[in-house]
Amino acid sequence: MLTNEEIIERALERIGAGYVFPEKVAAVEAAVRERAAAGAYRELAGPELCAAVTADLQEVCPDKHLRLMWVEEAQSLEPADEDGGEAAFRALLRAENHGVLRVEQLEGNIGLIELRLITTAVDGAAVIGAAMQLVAGSSALVLDLRRCRGGSPEGAAMWNSYFFPDDQVHLNDIYSRSTDSTRQYWTAGHLPAPRYPDRPVYVLTSATTFSGGEDVAYTLQAHGRAVVVGETTRGGAHPTARHPVSEHVLVTVPTARSINTVTGTNWEGVGVRPDVAVPADEALEAALKAARDAITS
Structure with a gap:
């Protein structure tokens, strides 16, 4: 069994090799090693160790994706099995209906889609x-991301594609450290259901909304295609890789960063700020009122 010190060193090695801002690595390593030398982690176990190291990582480098995570089910440490968590993520998507929790047609011909995850474009x-398709005939749409905890950039681009008329909208870019290259994300040219380009869209957010969910909200808001209703989101804009550093501990390392084509920046550390700020549990009611007013005006 690995000691806490060995787990931490393995995690720091992964951070040093992959973190999207290499200029910040030295300060991160120094801070965590100083805490370790002082005995801050010696008596901690499992989730408590992960929480303590994560707090120290983010105190130096406030990146919400930079963290240690405890997993109950033992994971393989063999390099052949390591894929940045992709296989596990795809299994999760299949188990959770690719993030789609419910689709409803509400009074006033308003569609509602609630998402818990943003699936991949290929699988989902x-x-x-x-x-x-189920909301194609509605007069307005509410996209509920209040409990959406992340997902795939490609899937976010596909969701966003439905709300524009064609494939000519440059949504955002993602810069990757590993390749030192920038990938552009445009609206898709072909979609398996009708587009929704010309009717009101309201996106619900909460302080829980994170990562891929924030990508959808931020992109639609920045391009003027949706009204965001609810609370400021958590603020995690960096795509990550997950690496096992022990049988039960993962380190998540941001390896890339999003760049919105309208704002020139992203939501990292600040979150997506709503156009209509209301408590999360009041967001649906506020959005429905706005949708009904827009439909009847």
């Missing part, structure tokens, strides 16, 4: 299309 295209 059919489910995204099925959800959008």
Whole structure:
């Protein structure tokens, strides 16, 4: 069994090799090693160790994706099995219906889609299309991301594609440290359900909304395609890789950063700020009122 010191050193090695801002690595390593030398982690175990190291990482470098995570089920440490958590993420998507929790037609011909995760474009295209097909005839749409905890940049781009008329909208870019290159994300040219380009869209957010969910909210808001209703989101804009450093501990390392084509920046550390600020549990009511007013005006 690995000691806490060995787990921490393995995590710092992964951070040093992959973190998207290499100029910040030295300060992160110094702070965590200083705390370790002072015995701050010696008596901690499991989730408590992960929480303590994460707090110290983020005190030096306030990146919400930079953290240690405890997993109950033992994981393989063999390099052949390591894929940045991709296989586990895809299994999670399948188990959770690719993030689509519910689709409803509400009074006043208003569609509602609630998402818990943002699926991948390849694996989840059919489910995204099925959800959008069910609301295709609505007069306005509410996209509920209040409990959406993240997902795939490609999937976020596919969701966003439905709300624009064609494939000519440059949504955002993602810079990757590992390749020192920038990938552009545009609206998709072909979608498995009708587009929704010309009717009101309201995106619900909360302080829980994170990562891929924030990507959808921020992008639609920045491009003037949706009204964001609710609370400021958590503020995690950096795509990450997950690496096992022990049988039960993962380190998540941001390896890339998002760049919105309208704002030139992203939501890291600040969150997506709503256009209509209300408590999360009041966001649906506020959005429905705004939608009904827009439909009847």
